[in-house]
Every structure is written in C-alpha cells, then in structure tokens.
Amino acid sequence: MITLEGIAPRMIANNLEPSEPVHPGELLKEEIEYCGISQKKLAERMGMSYTVLNEVLNCKRAVTTEYALLFEAALGIEAGMWIRLQADYNMQIVKRNKSFAQRLANIRKIAAAL
Numbered sequence: 001m002i003t004l005e006g007i008a009p010r011m012i013a014n015n016l017e018p019s020e021p022v023h024p025g026e027l028l029k030e031e032i033e034y035c036g037i038s039q040k041k042l043a044e045r046m047g048m049s050y051t052v053l054n055e056v057l058n059c060k061r062a063v064t065t066e067y068a069l070l071f072e073a074a075l076g077i078e079a080g081m082w083i084r085l086q087a088d089y090n091m092q093i094v095k096r097n098k099s100f101a102q103r104l105a106n107i108r109k110i111a112a113a114l
Contacts, residue, residue, distance in 0.1 A: 021092035023059035
C-alpha cells in the first residue's frame with residue numbers, strides 16, 4: 001500500500017519493526033548490567049526468585065504487570081514501558097505465525113462479507 005505522499009506505511013520510521021523481535025528481558029538485562037547490579041542482588045531487592053528473574057532476562061518468561069511494577073520500584077523505569085515492550089514483542093511473534101495469519105485472513109474475508 002502506498003500513501004498519497006508515495007511512501008509505504010511500513011517504511012515510515014514509526015512503523016518500522018525490527019527484523020527480529022526484541023524481548024524486554026534483553027533490555028532489562030542490559031540495564032542491570034549498566035547499573036552494575038547482579039541478578040542475584042536484584043532478585044533479592046525485588047523479592048523474587050533468582051530463577052524467575054533469570055528467565056525474564058533470558059527471554060524465557062514474559063514481563064508481567066507484577067514484574068513490571070517490581071522493575072519500576074527497583075530500577076526507577078516506568079512499569080508501563082515494560083508492559084508496552086512486552087505487548088509489542090508478543091504482537092510481533094504472533095504476526096510471524098503463518099497459520100495464525102491465515103486464520104486471521106479467513107476471518108477478515110468472512111467479516112467483509114457480512
């Protein structure tokens with residue numbers, strides 16, 4: 001699809017998606033490394049198990065609302081940002097699922113006929 005200005009919406013900076021989805025855990029891991037906090041110390045500070053924190057930081061577990069609020073309290077970074085990053089990541093992963101994309105296309109065809 002081309003806009004009136006001749007630029008495809010997917011080529012506009014605000015609409016670009018990374019070639020690989022970025023899990024918020026990757027960003028959190030970089031942040032705590034930058035701050036010089038060990039995962040063990042952060043887990044203790046947040047009152048969560050080291051294993052759970054490590055799974056979030058290694059992209060094996062989602063950043064839930066509860067975790068986002070704990071990160072906000074411990075690191076001073078707004079919880080809403082972590083939730084939005086997780087939602088964006090989830091959307092990108094689902095959009096790459098070809099069978100789900102086909103399912104959506106079929107639903108859109110049915111809905112268009114109504």
